[in-house]
Amino acid sequence: MLKDLNLDNVFRIETGVAALIGGGLGGVIELVYGPDHLMFVAVLLAAIGYDWMSGIAAARKDGTYSSEYGIAGILRTVVILSLPAFANLLDLAFRTPGVIFYGIVTALIYHTWQSFTANSIRAGWGKWIPEFIFNSVESELKAKMSRSMQRQPGDDSR
Numbered sequence: 773m774l775k776d777l778n779l780d781n782v783f784r785i786e787t788g789v790a791a792l793i794g795g796g797l798g799g800v801i802e803l804v805y806g807p808d809h810l811m812f813v814a815v816l817l818a819a820i821g822y823d824w825m826s827g828i829a830a831a832r833k834d835g836t837y838s839s840e841y842g843i844a845g846i847l848r849t850v851v852i853l854s855l856p857a858f859a860n861l862l863d864l865a866f867r868t869p870g871v872i873f874y875g876i877v878t879a880l881i882y883h884t885w886q887s888f889t890a891n892s893i894r895a896g897w898g899k900w901i902p903e904f905i906f907n908s909v910e911s912e913l914k915a916k917m918s919r920s921m922q923r924q925p926g927d928d929s930r
Contacts (some may be wrong), residue, residue, distance in 0.1 A: 804857040812877045813856055817823070819884040820849055826891035830837050830916075836923045852880055886912045894920070 822868040823918050827845070831837040859876040865868060889905060892898065898906065906913075 791875075804860065806860045806863075806870075809856065809860060809873055809877070811850065812874070812881075813853075814855070816856065816877055816881050816884070819881050819888065820852065823884050823888040823891060826895055829897075830891045830894035831920075834920050836920045838923060839878070841923065850869050852884070855880060887916075890916050 788906060801813075802810065824845070828837070831841070856873060856877050859873040862872045865873070886909045889901060889909045892901060893906065893909075893913055
C-alpha cells in the first residue's frame with residue numbers, strides 16, 4: 773500500500789490546479805454561507821437532490837416530463853440555494869447570530885421535504901410512506917397533481 777504512495781503523483785500541475793479550485797470554491801462557499809452553517813446547507817442540498825429525483829420519477833410516471841418545466845426547476849433551485857446566503861448576510865448586517873439563516877434554511881428544508889414526499893407519492897412510492905406523513909403533505913400533493921394536470925404530456929411549450 774505504501775509503495776503506491778509516490779510524491780511525484782502528488783506534486784503535479786493537475787493536482788495543484790484541483791487544490792486551487794477546491795480551496796477557492798470552498799473559501800467562497802464558506803464566506804457566502806458562513807463557516808458554522810455548512811452542514812445545514814449540505815442537508816438542504818441533499819433534500820433538493822431527493823426532491824429532484826422524486827420529481828423526475830413522478831413526471832415520467834404521469835407523462836408530464838418537459839424540458840421547459842425542468843429549466844424552471846433549475847432556476848428555482850438557484851433561488852433556493854441563494855436564500856440561505858442572503859439570510860447569512862442579513863444576520864451579519866443585523867448582528868443576529870444565525871437567527872435569520874436558521875429560520876430560512878429550516879423553512880426551506882421543511883418545504884423541500886414536503887415536495888419530495890408529495891413527488892414520491894405521485895411516483896408510486898406511497899406504500900413506503902406512513903399515513904400520518906401522507907396526511908401532512910396532502911395539500912402539497914393536491915397542488916402538484918393540479919399543476920401536473922395543467923401540463924400536457926410531452927408538451928415543451930408550457
